Amino acid sequence: MNKITLHLLYKPSFMPCNQSNTLKHTLCSSPSPLRRGGGEVLERICSKLGGGLKRAVIPVDSSVIPIEGPYTTRSSDLSTMVLRSMDCVNINSEYTTIDSHFSIIDDLKTANNQETDLYFYHSDHLGSSSFITDADGIVSQHLQYLPYGELFVEQRDNTARYYTPYKFSAKEKDEETGYSYFGVRYYMSDVSVWLSVDPMADERSWLSPYNYCQNNPVMLTDPDGMLDDNIYKNKKGEEVARIPNNLPNRVYNVAPDGQGGWVVQNEPPNLPGTSVPGVEVTEKRGEPLNTYERLMRNPVIAARNQHHPIQSFMWAAVTFPAAEILGGFMQGKYLFNAAKLSRYESATETGANVVYHSVENGVTRYVGITNNLARRAAEHLAKKGINIEPLMQGLSRADARAVEQALIEVNGLIKNGGTLLNKINSISPANPIYGTQLQRGFELLKSIGY
Amino acid sequence: MAKIKIGDIFEINTSKGKAYLHYIHKDSTTGELIRVLSGLYSERPANFNELAALKERYIISFSLSVAYKKGIVKLVGFSSAIFFSKPKFMRTEHNIRGEFLGWHIVDTDNWQRQLVKNLTAEQKMLSPWGIWNDTLLIEKLENDWSLEKWG
Numbered sequence: 066m067n068k069i070t071l072h073l074l075y076k077p078s079f080m081p082c083n084q085s086n087t088l089k090h091t092l093c094s095s096p097s098p099l100r101r102g103g104g105e106v107l108e109r110i111c112s113k114l115g116g117g118l119k120r121a122v123i124p125v126d127s128s129v130i131p132i133e134g135p136y137t138t139r140s141s142d143l144s145t146m147v148l149r150s151m152d153c154v155n156i157n158s159e160y161t162t163i164d165s166h167f168s169i170i171d172d173l174k175t176a177n178n179q180e181t182d183l184y185f186y187h188s189d190h191l192g193s194s195s196f197i198t199d200a201d202g203i204v205s206q207h208l209q210y211l212p213y214g215e216l217f218v219e220q221r222d223n224t225a226r227y228y229t230p231y232k233f234s235a236k237e238k239d240e241e242t243g244y245s246y247f248g249v250r251y252y253m254s255d256v257s258v259w260l261s262v263d264p265m266a267d268e269r270s271w272l273s274p275y276n277y278c279q280n281n282p283v284m285l286t287d288p289d290g291m292l293d294d295n296i297y298k299n300k301k302g303e304e305v306a307r308i309p310n311n312l313p314n315r316v317y318n319v320a321p322d323g324q325g326g327w328v329v330q331n332e333p334p335n336l337p338g339t340s341v342p343g344v345e346v347t348e349k350r351g352e353p354l355n356t357y358e359r360l361m362r363n364p365v366i367a368a369r370n371q372h373h374p375i376q377s378f379m380w381a382a383v384t385f386p387a388a389e390i391l392g393g394f395m396q397g398k399y400l401f402n403a404a405k406l407s408r409y410e411s412a413t414e415t416g417a418n419v420v421y422h423s424v425e426n427g428v429t430r431y432v433g434i435t436n437n438l439a440r441r442a443a444e445h446l447a448k449k450g451i452n453i454e455p456l457m458q459g460l461s462r463a464d465a466r467a468v469e470q471a472l473i474e475v476n477g478l479i480k481n482g483g484t485l486l487n488k489i490n491s492i493s494p495a496n497p498i499y500g501t502q503l504q505r506g507f508e509l510l511k512s513i514g515y
Numbered sequence: 516m517a518k519i520k521i522g523d524i525f526e527i528n529t530s531k532g533k534a535y536l537h538y539i540h541k542d543s544t545t546g547e548l549i550r551v552l553s554g555l556y557s558e559r560p561a562n563f564n565e566l567a568a569l570k571e572r573y574i575i576s577f578s579l580s581v582a583y584k585k586g587i588v589k590l591v592g593f594s595s596a597i598f599f600s601k602p603k604f605m606r607t608e609h610n611i612r613g614e615f616l617g618w619h620i621v622d623t624d625n626w627q628r629q630l631v632k633n634l635t636a637e638q639k640m641l642s643p644w645g646i647w648n649d650t651l652l653i654e655k656l657e658n659d660w661s662l663e664k665w666g
Contacts, residue, residue: 439546450651514628
């Protein structure tokens with residue numbers, strides 16, 4: 066980028082060209098309004114190259130040409146600058162032949178001049194590349210990671226022409242060294258440490274300066290390799306609350322305060338919520354707690370999670386009805402890796418599963434899932450009296466399990482003091498998807514008026 | 516063994532007499548819907564059309580075809596069911612951990628629920644939402660369970 070009086074010259078990162086490798090147009094525009102005829106307009110200064118220019122190529126940064134005079138003069142001078150900056154040859158014709166080092170453009174052309182090598186990144190909640198798809202939506206690359214970013218699975222379509230180097234946390238991973246470049250530091254995901262100390266390590270003296278994301282790589286990201294933040298975002302990806310870095314390294318819980326705002330608790334489930342000094346909650350919208358949120362704030366239900374930081378963090382998702390923890394965390398209904406991303410995105414699809422519960426004398430005794438409710442009911446003929454009460458239908462397996470787990474939380478397993486004869490949870494609280502799926506289950510139940 | 520059809524009337528034995536079930540609807544998800552006809556009988560009634568024309572005790576989902584194959588119920592007659600259809604609404608208790616929170620009025624088409632604290636007279640006549648097995652059905656018949664007594 067070169068500053069030429071009022072104009073900024075941007076070198077295009079890609080140049081359009083025709084099939085004979087000739088470049089006809091480029092664009093140089095002003096970032097600030099130019100005065101023309103007394104009015105302020107955004108003016109395209111130069112869009113065509115050529116015109117008998119024969120000047121030698123000189124380093125573009127070595128000189129600054131004042132742009133004065135009429136528009137045609139400015140255009141010509143800027144054309145010269147553009148050509149210099151691009152190191153072009155054969156500039157004395159109307160069409161400029163592109164130098165050989167731009168031959169990569171050949172790979173981006175087709176007979177009809179349409180660009181086909183167009184790829185899209187599909188990331189998980191951490192921003193890690195999970196699926197790469199081409200212009201037709203075909204998956205060309207599929208990546209999964211272990212929690213600390215070590216590549217777990219990489220599948221490639223052999224016919225694809227591009228494979229992304231941007232992998233864990235959307236950072237470029239060097240093929241030869243295996244290091245990921247985060248900006249300030251290099252990270253070695255294979256051994257889960259940074260290769261150098263955090264330049265701001267003194268802010269967190271209780272942590273190793275080589276640790277990655279406070280040893281919480283599933284929930285936190287480190288955009289630049291320097292002092293990651295605890296940032297809470299809502300469903301729209303808007304930041305709701307930020308836990309300053311100078312607070313102790315612990316898990317915080319963002320929950321509705323019951324008065325239309327949010328409260329950040331220092332550790333769930335300390336009820337009622339107590340604001341943490343120094344924690345800024347930027348969003349003040351909210352809804353009163355509903356039945357399930359109140360239930361989920363029940364210390365009996367919540368106590369199980371009290372000493373499990375990740376689960377506690379998940380708990381924040383449960384008690385945070387209109388918000389999400391971390392950007393993108395809920396939009397995809399996924400948490401851990403690409404496989405789960407795929408699986409839990411599909412949770413929004415319809416399915417053939419039915420969630421039911423059986424009731425005995427007004428007490429819910431069992432919660433179950435089936436894809437054939439009539440058959441399930443028939444299996445109980447000539448047995449103990451039972452009323453199988455259908456709750457939800459048309460659910461994917463993932464959604465059905467989410468609803469089932471929500472019902473288990475509401476009614477409780479007998480072994481935990483509840484009423485259900487179910488022996489185990491549908492989704493283990495130790496499972497990283499527990500929090501998100503639980504909230505999904507409650508949302509689904511709420512959707513039918515339960 | 517003949518395949519059951521809508522309109523068939525089945526007999527089920529209880530310790531207090533024979534009860535009769537009128538098959539009126541087949542739901543793709545919940546299975547057969549039956550009217551539990553009024554009365555318990557020591558002898559099989561001669562005219563099932565008359566019996567079917569009486570107001571039923573309640574309507575309930577029941578695994579009728581399997582019960583028939585297993586010999587739990589007997590096919591004893593037929594009475595057209597063209598005047599009977601799946602109820603739009605049914606009801607169920609809403610309990611959490613044994614605590615009664617109200618009644619759910621369930622839309623049987625989409626299974627949407629509406630919670631009400633108290634039932635209106637009309638809502639009180641709504642049949643129970645759920646699939647009963649034969650044991651529960653017999654138990655309810657023997658105990659003379661009715662919608663009026665429920666809630």
